[in-house]
Amino acid sequence: MDNKAPDNGEFSFASNTPRSTGRKGLPKIQTQDHNKKANDVCHDDSGTPVKAKTIDELHSLQRKKSAPTTPIKGAQGAFNAISEEERQKQQLQSISTSLASLMRETGPKLVKGDPARKGEGQQIAHHHHYTPTISASDSSLKFTHYLHNLSPAELYEQAIKSEKGSFIASSGALATLSGAKTGRSPRDKRVVRDETTEDDLWWGKGSPNIEMDEHTFMVNRERAVDYLNSLDKVFINDQFLNWDPEHRIKVRIVSARAYHSLFMHNMCIRPTPEELENFGTPDFTIYNAGQFPCNRYTHYMTSSTSIDINLARKEMVILGTQYAGEMKKGLFGVMHYLMPKRQILSLHSGCNMGKDGDVALFFGLSGTGKTTLSTDHNRYLIGDDEHCWSENGVSNIEGGCYAKCIDLSREKEPDIWNAIKFGTVLENVVFDEHTREVDYMDSSVTENTRAAYPIEYIPNAKIPCVGPHPKNIILLACDAFGVLPPVSKLSLAQTMYHFISGYTALVAGTEDGIKEPQATFSACFGAAFIMMHPTRYAAMLSEKMQKHGATGWLVNTGWSGGSYGSGKRIKLAYTRRIIDAIHSGSLLNASYKKTEVFGLEIPTEIEGVPSEILDPVNTWTDKNAYKDTQLKLAGLFKNNFAVFTNYKIGKNSMLTEEILAAGPNY
Ligand SMILES: Nc1ncnc2c1ncn2[C@@H]1O[C@H](COP(=O)(O)OP(=O)(O)OP(=O)(O)O)[C@@H](O)[C@H]1O
Ligand SMILES: O=C([O-])CC(=O)C(=O)O
Ligand SMILES: [Ca+2]
Ligand SMILES: [Mn+2]
Numbered sequence: 001m002d003n004k005a006p007d008n009g010e011f012s013f014a015s016n017t018p019r020s021t022g023r024k025g026l027p028k029i030q031t032q033d034h035n036k037k038a039n040d041v042c043h044d045d046s047g048t049p050v051k052a053k054t055i056d057e058l059h060s061l062q063r064k065k066s067a068p069t070t071p072i073k074g075a076q077g078a079f080n081a082i083s084e085e086e087r088q089k090q091q092l093q094s095i096s097t098s099l100a101s102l103m104r105e106t107g108p109k110l111v112k113g114d115p116a117r118k119g120e121g122q123q124i125a126h127h128h129h130y131t132p133t134i135s136a137s138d139s140s141l142k143f144t145h146y147l148h149n150l151s152p153a154e155l156y157e158q159a160i161k162s163e164k165g166s167f168i169a170s171s172g173a174l175a176t177l178s179g180a181k182t183g184r185s186p187r188d189k190r191v192v193r194d195e196t197t198e199d200d201l202w203w204g205k206g207s208p209n210i211e212m213d214e215h216t217f218m219v220n221r222e223r224a225v226d227y228l229n230s231l232d233k234v235f236i237n238d239q240f241l242n243w244d245p246e247h248r249i250k251v252r253i254v255s256a257r258a259y260h261s262l263f264m265h266n267m268c269i270r271p272t273p274e275e276l277e278n279f280g281t282p283d284f285t286i287y288n289a290g291q292f293p294c295n296r297y298t299h300y301m302t303s304s305t306s307i308d309i310n311l312a313r314k315e316m317v318i319l320g321t322q323y324a325g326e327m328k329k330g331l332f333g334v335m336h337y338l339m340p341k342r343q344i345l346s347l348h349s350g351c352n353m354g355k356d357g358d359v360a361l362f363f364g365l366s367g368t369g370k371t372t373l374s375t376d377h378n379r380y381l382i383g384d385d386e387h388c389w390s391e392n393g394v395s396n397i398e399g400g401c402y403a404k405c406i407d408l409s410r411e412k413e414p415d416i417w418n419a420i421k422f423g424t425v426l427e428n429v430v431f432d433e434h435t436r437e438v439d440y441m442d443s444s445v446t447e448n449t450r451a452a453y454p455i456e457y458i459p460n461a462k463i464p465c466v467g468p469h470p471k472n473i474i475l476l477a478c479d480a481f482g483v484l485p486p487v488s489k490l491s492l493a494q495t496m497y498h499f500i501s502g503y504t505a506l507v508a509g510t511e512d513g514i515k516e517p518q519a520t521f522s523a524c525f526g527a528a529f530i531m532m533h534p535t536r537y538a539a540m541l542s543e544k545m546q547k548h549g550a551t552g553w554l555v556n557t558g559w560s561g562g563s564y565g566s567g568k569r570i571k572l573a574y575t576r577r578i579i580d581a582i583h584s585g586s587l588l589n590a591s592y593k594k595t596e597v598f599g600l601e602i603p604t605e606i607e608g609v610p611s612e613i614l615d616p617v618n619t620w621t622d623k624n625a626y627k628d629t630q631l632k633l634a635g636l637f638k639n640n641f642a643v644f645t646n647y648k649i650g651k652n653s654m655l656t657e658e659i660l661a662a663g664p665n666y
Pocket of ligand 4: 348366385
């Protein structure tokens with residue numbers, strides 16, 4: 001920070017160290033007369049004196065008060081002039097409400113700051129009109145310390161001080177463990193079914209929304225809040241979702257771990273100090289009590305993990321899992337409800353933009369390449385995982401990226417490699433205990449190792465993360481069967497067919513319990529996150545693609561030359577050349593031939609890609625095995641799509657017919 005605390009010999013870290021001056025022995029102890037200059041033998045002792053009389057005072061000089069970069073709105077305005085004290089009071093009141101038990105008193109007694117740093121800089125919520133009654137519980141006599149929107153440096157210190165398994169990696173990233181869960185637990189997700197959600201949401205067979213009643217939600221909420229209030233300290237993050245200013249959502253995350261706070265600091269949009277001062281009441285609140293299990297005797301609970309969403313209360317509760325992705329994807333689910341209600345399409349996709357403003361969306365299930373392929377040195381990154389498509393164009397929902405890092409290499413993914421530095425959260429990676437060098441090949445903890453970093457850590461991120469209407473819609477599938485072509489150009493009906501199907505072979509690890517690749521269908525490439533029926537999203541996508549003239553593509557980032565086990569994964573370098581040809585427009589006008597069974601249009605030539613791999617039949621030595629495997633996969637597609645044949649997609653029933661006909665034919 002500064003050179004203001006000068007060297008007086010006792011605290012010598014300045015450049016004239018004993019080593020550099022070649023002097024032997026310890027520096028001379030000087031107890032007084034700092035100003036003596038003449039005839040000094042040791043030059044180190046001749047610096048200006050420290051401007052403190054005591055150690056405490058010295059330490060208080062080290063940290064200067066943060067000040068907003070621009071004057072706070074309203075403070076000097078004629079209207080709604082609000083005093084600093086009043087603003088702090090409002091903030092405390094809001095946080096007190098967030099942490100309140102709904103059964104007992106109005107809210108906990110709050111203290112801002114770390115309990116370990118008693119006295120300094122702490123503010124007690126004196127304004128809080130708490131009236132102890134005869135029925136007051138012991139917990140209501142306790143203070144709840146909260147740490148509000150700490151900086152990454154502060155969160156590092158908190159994590160290292162109090163969370164086992166937190167270390168600084170040699171890159172500067174914070175390496176942490178997420179505990180027993182190293183992936184999401186979709187089977188433990190519950191959504192409150194009430195008047196608000198009864199008609200709007202998708203319930204029943206195939207739906208990711210497993211119902212829960214309001215009362216049970218309150219039981220779990222109380223459990224989480226009691227747990228959080230019982231702790232020494234809790235972390236509060238007040239942040240935003242969605243870079244489109246018209247549709248920005250305010251979120252509050254209450255959590256017990258500095259790791260969770262830093263993760264969300266990176267993943268959500270970070271408010272400026274001014275925006276934070278004027279934050280007001282959040283639109284949605286997460287209570288993350290992940291270290292604490294749910295009570296398995298509670299109705300609807302099938303394990304000790306429960307992730308509960310209550311849209312009417314605008315709250316989410318997490319019990320029994322510390323995997324940070326639950327918060328990220330929980331909020332994504334909320335956006336999948338809020339945005340379509342405003343005629344905005346929410347998408348599980350990456351997004352980037354070329355120099356000429358051409359935007360591409362990358363859809364795909366976990367591990368198919370959204371983050372890898374949207375992070376492209378020659379293009380601007382808008383976002384890697386969650387977007388909105390509105391009348392204004394596209395906007396990222398998040399403020400950060402969440403990259404898989406198993407087998408990560410500097411050569412193949414330089415931008416992601418370089419983003420792993422101070423401030424980045426590294427989950428469940430293995431490192432050398434001395435050098436703290438990470439071994440990205442090591443999956444001893446889990447296959448699903450991850451890095452969460454702010455989007456501006458990617459050098460060509462487009463800030464603000466918004467762009468014009470997309471030109472190319474790229475559907476990524478990691479086909480473990482090895483029969484889908486590396487790239488196919490899709491008609492609108494085919495795009496809709498594959499979007500609704502949402503096929504991939506899940507790559508090990510992201511969803512807890514899955515260890516081997518297996519064929520998966522997940523509607524809209526994100527059935528775990530959508531809240532309404534898939535046809536709602538599909539209809540919006542087809543309408544937008546038609547209106548803005550976007551082209552659909554199916555890209556197989558999975559196997560070639562055989563299924564998983566015998567074939568090999570398509571080289572990332574080839575996939576990148578394919579994606580380049582889509583972006584440049586050269587693939588749009590290439591020559592094509594149609595495949596059997598899936599009826600896909602495949603190009604005969606792409607610069608930088610061996611032509612023989614473009615038709616997968618060429619890469620298989622056993623042609624009969626290829627044919628059988630292709631038919632087997634086609635059958636799986638048909639079976640999966642059967643549930644959608646009774647639904648109309650959009651207003652146009654012509655399109656519905658075409659979509660049904662756009663699947664495999666054999
Ligand atoms: N041909 C290929 N194309 C894309 N990715 C590949 C290819 N071959 C190997 N990979 C690897 O596959 C992984 C793709 O993961 P990525 O993080 O991009 O998934 P994602 O779609 O963003 O998933 P999630 O939604 O879980 O974040 C990376 O580890 C990447 O290195
Ligand atoms: O949410 C996660 O854990 C990782 C992710 O992006 C996904 O699964 O789509
Ligand atoms: Ca990703
Ligand atoms: Mn994702």
